[in-house]
Each structure stands twice: as C-alpha cells, then as structure tokens.
Amino acid sequence: MTTDAILAGNPFTLHRFPLDQKNRSLQAWDSADEYLLDYVFEHHRDANRILILNDSFGALCCALADKHCTVVTDSYVSTLAYEYNLEANELADAKVDVLTSMDELPKDIDLILIKIPKNSGLLQAQLAQLSKLTIDIPVIAAGKAKEIHTSTLKSFSHFLTEPTTSLAVKKSRLVFSKTSAKAIDSKFPVSWPLEKTDFTLSNEANVFSRDSLDIGARFFINYLPMGKKPLKVIDLGCGNGVIGLMTLAKMPNATVTFIDESAMAVHSAEQNVVDNLPERVADCQFVQNDCLTGFENYGADLILCNPPFHQANAITDHIAWQMFLQAKAALRQGGELRIIGNRHLEYDDKLKRLFGNSKTLGNNKKFTVLSAIKRS
Numbered sequence: 001m002t003t004d005a006i007l008a009g010n011p012f013t014l015h016r017f018p019l020d021q022k023n024r025s026l027q028a029w030d031s032a033d034e035y036l037l038d039y040v041f042e043h044h045r046d047a048n049r050i051l052i053l054n055d056s057f058g059a060l061c062c063a064l065a066d067k068h069c070t071v072v073t074d075s076y077v078s079t080l081a082y083e084y085n086l087e088a089n090e091l092a093d094a095k096v097d098v099l100t101s102m103d104e105l106p107k108d109i110d111l112i113l114i115k116i117p118k119n120s121g122l123l124q125a126q127l128a129q130l131s132k133l134t135i136d137i138p139v140i141a142a143g144k145a146k147e148i149h150t151s152t153l154k155s156f157s158h159f160l161t162e163p164t165t166s167l168a169v170k171k172s173r174l175v176f177s178k179t180s181a182k183a184i185d186s187k188f189p190v191s192w193p194l195e196k197t198d199f200t201l202s203n204e205a206n207v208f209s210r211d212s213l214d215i216g217a218r219f220f221i222n223y224l225p226m227g228k229k230p231l232k233v234i235d236l237g238c239g240n241g242v243i244g245l246m247t248l249a250k251m252p253n254a255t256v257t258f259i260d261e262s263a264m265a266v267h268s269a270e271q272n273v274v275d276n277l278p279e280r281v282a283d284c285q286f287v288q289n290d291c292l293t294g295f296e297n298y299g300a301d302l303i304l305c306n307p308p309f310h311q312a313n314a315i316t317d318h319i320a321w322q323m324f325l326q327a328k329a330a331l332r333q334g335g336e337l338r339i340i341g342n343r344h345l346e347y348d349d350k351l352k353r354l355f356g357n358s359k360t361l362g363n364n365k366k367f368t369v370l371s372a373i374k375r376s
Contacts, residue, residue: 035142101122148173199249224304258287357375
C-alpha cells in the first residue's frame with residue numbers, strides 16, 4: 001500500500017484506518033484532498049483558523065498543521081487516524097482540535113473546508129450548522145466529480161451563498177461558497193413510528209437507514225432473545241439502537257451496551273431509549289468506539305450485530321471480521337454472538353473458522369441469522 005503522499009508540495013506518511021484491514025491497497029487520501037490543498041495554499045495561505053469537516057484519515061489536518069485547525073467528524077475511526085497520522089508525521093504538538101458531529105462549531109473561523117460526504121443528509125445537516133456562523137467565511141468543498149450532483153449544489157445554495165464549481169482535475173472537483181448567516185435549521189433528527197410497537201425512533205442525519213426500519217433489522221427482531229435472565233448484552237454497530245431497544249423491551253433484567261463508531265448513531269440510540277423506555281436508561285451504556293476495541297474479557301453474555309460491509313465508498317469485509325474477532329474476546333465462556341447478514345456474504349464460514357461452530361437460526365431469500373458460541 002502507498003503511504004507516502006505529496007500534499008501541496010510537502011511529503012507526508014499517511015495510514016488508512018483500521019491499520020489491520022485486509023485491503024491495504026486503499027490510500028488514506030485521494031485526488032480531492034490534493035486538489036483542495038493545492039487551492040488553499042495558492043489562494044488562502046493567510047487563513048489561520050480553519051474548520052475542516054469530514055477529513056477521513058487526517059490528510060487535511062496534517063497538511064495544514066501549521067494552522068489552528070478544528071476538525072469535525074462523525075467517525076471515531078477517523079479520530080484515531082488523526083491522532084496516529086499527526087504523530088507519525090511528528091505533528092503531535094500541532095493545534096488540532098477534534099469535535100464530533102454533535103458538538104457546537106467554533107465561531108472564530110477564517111476558512112471552512114469540507115470533504116463532501118457520501119451521505120447527502122449528513123452534508124445538509126453540516127451546512128445547516130454552517131448557516132448559523134458569521135457571514136462571508138469562505139467555504140471550499142471537495143469531492144469526486146461524479147458525486148457532486150445538481151442536488152449537492154442546491155444544498156449549498158439553500159444554506160449558504162450560491163455556489164460555483166471548479167474544473168475537474170483527476171476526476172475531482174471543488175465547490176466554492178460562503179457563509180451567509182441564513183441560520184436555517186436542519187430537518188434532522190427525523191422520527192417515525194416503529195412498526196408493531198408503541199415506540200417512535202429518532203434518527204440523526206448520518207444514521208444507517210435513518211428514514212425507515214431497514215429490512216435486515218426488521219428480520220433480525222424476530223430472532224432476539226426474550227425472558228427474565230439478567231444477561232449482559234452488547235448491541236454492536238447499534239445505529240439508532242433499535243435492536244438494543246427491542247432487547248430491553250423483551251428482557252426486563254438485561255443490561256445493554258450500545259456501541260457504534262458514529263457519534264450521531266450513539267446519540268440517536270441514547271435518545272431512543274430515553275424517549276421510549278426511560279425507566280431502563282440506568283440499565284444502558286452508550287459508547288462511541290472502534291468496534292469492541294478495549295472490551296477484551298468484558299464478560300458479555302450476548303453480542304448482537306448487523307455488521308456493515310462497506311467503509312465510506314469502499315466495499316470491504318474487514319469491519320465484520322474485526323467485529324467477530326473482538327466479539328469472541330469480549331464474550332464470557334459460553335457466551336453467544338448472534339448476527340444477521342446478507343446470505344451471499346457467507347458469514348457462516350467465518351464464524352465456523354473463528355468459533356468452531358455456527359448455527360442458523362433463520363433465513364429468508366436475502367438474509368440469514370447466525371449464532372456462534374464461545375467454547376474456548
């Protein structure tokens with residue numbers, strides 16, 4: 001894997017996270033990062049306080065480490081990447097403040113840089129935040145040209161000033177706008193009733209399947225545990241928390257730890273327990289984390305998981321494999337990992353290799369629900 005980047009004429013060593021993913025050909029930066037930085041160094045060299053949104057692995061904050069940068073991310077993995085890559089480039093003492101997507105933005109800003117996210121709702125939520133800042137702060141966004149649509153530009157126009165775009169370079173393009181102090185509220189979170197229950201689910205912009213119950217979760221709910229056992233349960237990759245919430249409803253003596261790498265997901269999960277089962281909040285923990293890192297020997301009785309098979313635009317199974325490995329380490333002897341996945345992903349084989357066993361609890365044309373027991 002190439003780790004040596006030249007950004008705005010300067011060399012950097014950049015690592016993509018997680019470090020142990022299988023597909024090491026994926027880089028920690030792209031042509032949009034290069035284009036954006038070249039433009040900033042040519043036209044905004046005097047900017048000193050820079051707000052950066054969605055810097056995936058730290059390419060932007062490393063290249064701009066001589067400035068006072070505030071980096072906003074929804075991703076815990078990105079936060080780990082910033083820390084690692086700044087230190088790897090001997091920039092650990094740089095003025096880089098890291099905020100989650102749920103934090104309030106700083107007011108004293110000279111320049112705003114955005115890597116356009118895949119999720120258009122997240123972009124709209126972020127632009128709504130920017131619309132409340134002081135007028136006339138330059139905003140420069142970067143992304144792959146094929147992913148900057150008319151709807152993308154309409155979002156900029158709605159919340160900020162009318163945007164203009166650059167020519168495409170290496171299949172990437174820049175979008176130019178400014179803050180306009182329109183102070184437009186975001187439409188997020190969005191809420192909807194959970195079918196066959198009295199619950200209403202609240203979803204922030206970057207939550208998976210934020211507008212309706214996803215079909216995988218709908219099927220998985222049929223295979224959740226029930227009863228009065230005081231199980232120690234983890235909802236791994238919790239999203240809006242629907243799986244953990246339904247587990248609390250079915251198991252009055254269980255405790256549930258909700259874990260996701262997205263700040264918006266963890267916030268949504270907590271809000272949904274507060275709104276729907278307020279009497280059970282004390283039985284819950286809500287943790288933003290890189291899968292189950294740091295949860296070794298946690299003594300969990302049951303881990304429930306609907307693993308993702310992508311990271312941003314990359315299709316990959318490394319997150320699922322990390323989840324399975326760490327789940328085994330976090331379970332007590334005799335504890336269970338129960339998952340749902342698309343049938344074509346063949347998680348059954350992975351669980352058998354890792355746990356030595358795998359049992360099919362149910363399946364349909366698209367999904368399969370599997371159980372593996374930690375025996376050694």
